[in-house]
Amino acid sequence: MHLLIIDDNEELLYALQQLLRDAQYHVDVATTLADGKECIDEKKYDLILLDWMLPDGSGVDLLIRLRKNNISTPILLFSSKKEVEDKVEALDGGADDYLEKPFSNIELLARIRALLRRECAQKQTIIQLGDLTIDFSSRSVHINNTPIKLSAKEFELLELLVLNANTVLTRYQISEHLSRDFDHLSASNIVDAHIKNLRKKLDGDNLIQTIRGVGYMIAR
Template identity: 40%
Template sequence: MRILLVEDNLDLAHAVVQHLRRTGNAVDHEADGLSACRFLEHERYDLVLLDIGLPRMDGLSLLAELRRRGDATPVLMLTERSDIEDRISALDVGADDYIGKPFDFRELSARCRALTRRRQAQTSALVQIGPMTMDNAARRLRFHNRTIDLPNREYSLLEILVGRLGQVVSKNEITNRLFALSEEAGSNTVELYVARLRKKLPHDFLRIVTVRGTGYLAETTHGSGMAHD
């Protein structure tokens, strides 16, 4: 998942960024509303985590501007736990959800996953493709009764490809969704992760095909459909 955090408390921002990156997300950070507003004119994210009390442009004004220009990116507002008026205002302006500070990082991660599932019309974190099960909450892959261990970045790559099963995903899109702008991603980095992932997948069921000059696609070898439990 590619996430933009807009938060002016640098200690909190650092902790959130580190937590979300450890769980396999590509996370960028902006510390004021106006910079984030300008940044979002040319960058696209799966989710925006938006504080309300921001310098130069407050979070509610930024959210209103995003919705005014037709940006439907899911927004999770970060609010003070006791301020019910801010929560109501955020929902009225177009926020998809809110979480009160201080928050538990596990709850933050769960709300992030729920919002992206909602956008993809999924009702559960479990994705079933024939005998293969992806538990996106636990970030665990099982094939028949065997667990396949994947590091977070490889699991994220599998999520991207399986989310568009049978369709080509460009290398540029994969790079943008796997890595934050502040992270170094060389020209061969995506190829390296694809190669690692290929070695661990059940080759007789799911394969990753290279579409030369374009990107990659995941496909099942037996035409199995995908279901969400």
């Protein structure tokens, strides 16, 4: 996997290079938007780690430009900005994930793995899990060729779990994904209710596993 880091903090760049290379990723680095854009023009990356504030402009501006040019490479934007509006701006601009500085190495690596898994899965239009067939292009679900009617939120939940298969997602992470409302995020019964309804429609508890005290996952 080839990753590009665009950040002007030399100390952080060095630490990230070592961390990601130890994790067996190929890593290129750029310290400005211009250098980052040049790297992207010359090479196809599996993931871009992009800082918000750079010497020659905003990482969000580059993000928006890339999306307008139909470059769909997953982008993890990181910043010391903590305001809800900033996170919304990043996600609306086309970021696949947002991570506040300072962040832990464990969390960063987990988010990178999740984004890379999701990217690989999305290249498959159809995913088969036992008797369950999910078609992401038509947003349809079948069990043994019988169509299963899911609400929009139920499909989003199933999609999230499948694209992060073998990863335990906390109730907070699921709530964040489903609500997109950073002011009213809750790890409450709303997630549990969606899981319960989804399990009923998918015929039981075998597919979605409960990790007690943590959250939920689908094993593949």
